[in-house]
Amino acid sequence: MESAESLLSVRSVQAGYGPSQVLFDVNLTVLPGQCVSLQGRNGMGKTTTIRTIFGMLPCLKGQVQFRGTRIDEWPAYQIARAGLGLVPEGRQIFPNLTVWENLVATARDSNTGLKNWNLDRVMSLFPKLAGRRNNFGNQLSGGEQQMLAIGRALMTNPVLLVLDEATEGLAPVIRQEIWTALDALRTEGMSILITDKNLKHLLHLCDRHYILEKGVTVWEGDTPQFQADTSLRQRYLAT
Numbered sequence: 001m002e003s004a005e006s007l008l009s010v011r012s013v014q015a016g017y018g019p020s021q022v023l024f025d026v027n028l029t030v031l032p033g034q035c036v037s038l039q040g041r042n043g044m045g046k047t048t049t050i051r052t053i054f055g056m057l058p059c060l061k062g063q064v065q066f067r068g069t070r071i072d073e074w075p076a077y078q079i080a081r082a083g084l085g086l087v088p089e090g091r092q093i094f095p096n097l098t099v100w101e102n103l104v105a106t107a108r109d110s111n112t113g114l115k116n117w118n119l120d121r122v123m124s125l126f127p128k129l130a131g132r133r134n135n136f137g138n139q140l141s142g143g144e145q146q147m148l149a150i151g152r153a154l155m156t157n158p159v160l161l162v163l164d165e166a167t168e169g170l171a172p173v174i175r176q177e178i179w180t181a182l183d184a185l186r187t188e189g190m191s192i193l194i195t196d197k198n199l200k201h202l203l204h205l206c207d208r209h210y211i212l213e214k215g216v217t218v219w220e221g222d223t224p225q226f227q228a229d230t231s232l233r234q235r236y237l238a239t
């Protein structure tokens with residue numbers, strides 16, 4: 001795959017924390033309009049990969065390209081401005097700002113060609129948030145916080161939305177609401193890179209899947225290929 005055609009291209013990436021190397025050979029591609037999952041057992045390097053893509057950790061070797069331009073030496077703020085929107089593990093919303101303030105704090109105009117995100121659109125994607133508009137972040141349930149974290153990322157009008165542990169720790173009914181919202185985003189043409197434990201939903205949402213094992217991309221394929229290889233779950237995902 002030519003990286004010029006891809007939205008995001010991660011090639012032979014190595015990274016880690018100080019002397020502790022975690023990523024040894026990570027490769028993945030997201031094409032425009034595609035939804036891609038990044039899978040692997042706990043501790044295999046999914047969050048570290050996302051942190052490296054977003055410039056929060058240095059890329060020691062290899063490269064990351066976004067829309068055909070190398071971004072692996074850019075500072076994190078410049079990467080975010082280029083159109084990468086992050087919904088981080090643990091949500092990390094501002095606890096002392098209201099829902100409304102959380103959303104407007106990060107708002108940025110679209111240069112994507114897609115319809116601009118605004119408060120009304122976020123509230124219609126997540127009607128639960130509308131009633132909580134004036135509540136502080138720390139007064140929200142976990143599910144509402146995750147909706148807010150997704151809304152906040154959308155308000156930056158990203159070209160690619162990246163979700164780390166999209167539904168972790170949420171009640172089943174709330175999880176379903178998040179998956180429904182992600183399906184709606186996908187239908188609108190949003191490109192998504194996502195990590196989550198729920199295989200059934202990942203296979204439904206995503207076109208393509210990558211599996212990490214000890215910091216190495218060990219498998220990639222589309223949903224029919226994933227479903228056809230019944231050994232994958234046991235080999236790379238079972239705990």
Ligand SMILES: Nc1ncnc2c1ncn2[C@@H]1O[C@H](COP(=O)(O)OP(=O)(O)OP(=O)(O)O)[C@@H](O)[C@H]1O
Pocket residue numbers: 017020022040041042043044045046047048049
């Ligand atoms: N801040 C850190 N400093 C040092 N090592 C870290 C740090 N964060 C993560 N690690 C280590 O890096 C490795 C990969 O962790 P990472 O969080 O990327 O895995 P993951 O695939 O996202 O797993 P999980 O599903 O548990 O979040 C693990 O061995 C972890 O202990």
